[in-house]
Amino acid sequence: MTPTPFGPAYTLQTARTLLRCWSPADAARALRAIDASLDHLRPWLDWARHYPISVEQQAAVLRRFRGSFDLGQDFTYAVFDRGGTEVLGGCGLHPRVGEGGREIGYWIAAQHAGQGLATEVAAALVRVAFELDGLRRVEIHCDPLNVPSAAVARKLGFTHEGTLRQRLQAADGSWRDVMLWTLLAEDYRASPAAASDLEAFDVLGQKLL
Template sequence: MVPPEESVRDPSPAYRVETERLTLRCFEPTDAERLQVAVAQSREHLMPWMAWAADEPQDISQKVQLIRGFRGRFDLGKEFVFGIFERASDELVGCCGLHPRCGPGGLEMGYWVHVDRAGAGIGTEAAAALTRVAIELERAEFVEINCEPSNEPSAAIPRKLGFTCEGVGRARLRWPDGARKDKQTWSLLAEEYIESPCASAVLEAFDVVGGRLI
């Protein structure tokens, strides 16, 4: 039997989330080529803000291994990385995730959007949906978003969704070349959620076998 203190997550997280325009779903190995292409096309756009972009481009086998890691941690309830797919075209237009790396009770949210879809509200729609999943399904006590302070498009998302800016940590982010950048932190507490735009986000969420969760 798993000790109570180790059983911290519901064994049936949302594997697929449907919003008005988007499908957020757990990656499958068959998505490797689409992920490779989307990241390669967006690399220059992402480089100033995403440290991992320096490791791109990766080949298909590397992307398959990356996705297998995503799926393994998803199945174990350790973190939840979703591909963002446009419902109308099934095109991969970004990636988002919930990560338990911001302290007890919290989930950190990350996201990026394909360069060709920047400014279309996709990041905001995905972030609102994931905030609802984090609070209602994962029972997170707070959701946190971090970004480099000059990344205004990224910071605009938590601002629109009712998050509070907690401040800027100086030189907290380290880049592969050794550079250090500031980190701006935004958060939404569970008790603030009901008054936020996230609570009214229209979505359906489904477990691993397609059972309705929301």
């Protein structure tokens, strides 16, 4: 009997990328991408302040990501080139915004920035959120000064609900504002994300989308 496909989506294929659940074996490749991008990432991502770290420490980080994924608690993906050899970045669908919602996070390595990959990856996660997970709401949070990140939300049809003042503390101790962007299930089909190129597969390799 052929197994019935079931979620969550462990592997996603877009036009230019392969997204899959992180494995501890990805530690060295992940570090190469992160270490080469620290100046690019630190202004916006709190976790980047804790780098550089060792390969062993990075493997431990990825073990936690994998454990949370397998337990259905949080869904953090590696972003690879289509061949699955080079780490281009990372992304995730995070259930930290309340019942029926997910927050999309994403980062792209410095050498691959400015090519539309963040938009492509975020669109894939939007499709997973609404078509597979049956969510009511997807959010993107970003610093108002992070113009490329805000552009991703805008391109995918998200609505700017407002800007929360002095909500996050930056590495230099200053307090940063946070823009809140949302896309609701009833608006999803009219969004550019709904037409994005995507194939999704479960942990057994059975096709979900």
